[in-house]
Amino acid sequence: MEVKITExxxxxVVQPVGRVDSNTSAxxxxxxxxxxxxxxxxxxLDLSKIDFLSSAGLxxxxxxxxxxxxxxxxxxxxxxxxRAAEVMKLAGLDSVIDMHPSREAAVASF
Amino acid sequence: MPVITQRLRVTARLxxxxxxxxxxxxxxxxxxxxxxxxxxxxxxxxxxFVNIVVHAYGGxxxxxxxxxxxxxxxxxxxxxxxxxxxxxxxxxxxxxxxSTETEITVGGLGxxxxxxxxxxxxxxxxxxxxxxxxxxxxxxxxxAE
Numbered sequence: 517m518e519v520k521i522t523e524x525x526x527x528x529v530v531q532p533v534g535r536v537d538s539n540t541s542a543x544x545x546x547x548x549x550x551x552x553x554x555x556x557x558x559x560x561l562d563l564s565k566i567d568f569l570s571s572a573g574l575x576x577x578x579x580x581x582x583x584x585x586x587x588x589x590x591x592x593x594x595x596x597x598x599r600a601a602e603v604m605k606l607a608g609l610d611s612v613i614d615m616h617p618s619r620e621a622a623v624a625s626f
Numbered sequence: 627m628p629v630i631t632q633r634l635r636v637t638a639r640l641x642x643x644x645x646x647x648x649x650x651x652x653x654x655x656x657x658x659x660x661x662x663x664x665x666x667x668x669x670x671x672x673x674x675f676v677n678i679v680v681h682a683y684g685g686x687x688x689x690x691x692x693x694x695x696x697x698x699x700x701x702x703x704x705x706x707x708x709x710x711x712x713x714x715x716x717x718x719x720x721x722x723x724x725s726t727e728t729e730i731t732v733g734g735l736g737x738x739x740x741x742x743x744x745x746x747x748x749x750x751x752x753x754x755x756x757x758x759x760x761x762x763x764x765x766x767x768x769x770a771e
């Protein structure tokens with residue numbers, strides 16, 4: 517798995533590429549934690565290039581959402597592909613996190 | 627047409643996770659399940675295997691995990707058998723999003739996904755073995771019919 521990060525003035529866009537499962541979620545979490553600890557608390561997760569997302573990845577997303585909200589920020593999801601959207605829906609996470617159809621729409625929401 | 631059961635034996639190590647997923651994915655495709663149902667089987671297999679490693683064996687070990695897939699007219703039956711401690715596959719009644727803790731309990735979410743992704747889930751303890759059986763129906767099939 518690779519994590520691509522694009523930083524804008526008010527928002528950082530994080531795009532995991534590949535599989536986010538129990539073997540790779542720690543790497544994903546480390547990148548997100550680094551951003552939050554450096555003060556980037558408005559995050560867009562671009563899930564367009566994710567091949568597989570399991571509960572291990574969802575736990576990282578939720579714990580990041582909680583820590584950003586605690587610091588006055590938020591996390592939203594952009595351009596989730598069919599597989600990622602299905603997992604988020606199965607877990608009921610689509611009703612907790614804002615999901616936007618595109619990266620542009622997600623960035624503009626902050 | 628003869629019923630074919632496909633088998634895989636792995637050890638309870640997360641390095642085997644991709645192999646388990648690929649095995650179940652291949653079985654579902656061979657049985658002609660559509661993409662969405664195939665993905666559901668792959669996802670449930672991932673969560674089941676991780677739960678076995680974490681809860682049945684208490685972490686990675688050389689303990690065996692047997693995965694079996696059997697195609698039937700209405701879909702695919704998948705079973706996971708392990709020789710670890712008995713573990714509770716009962717899913718939480720609701721997603722753990724309401725927790726005030728930053729960390730979410732390992733396992734509960736995976737079990738919730740297993741139950742929601744699959745059409746049937748059954749857990750039995752037989753001797754020193756846990757048997758987790760799951761089924762995914764083909765689209766359009768209803769067990770009530």
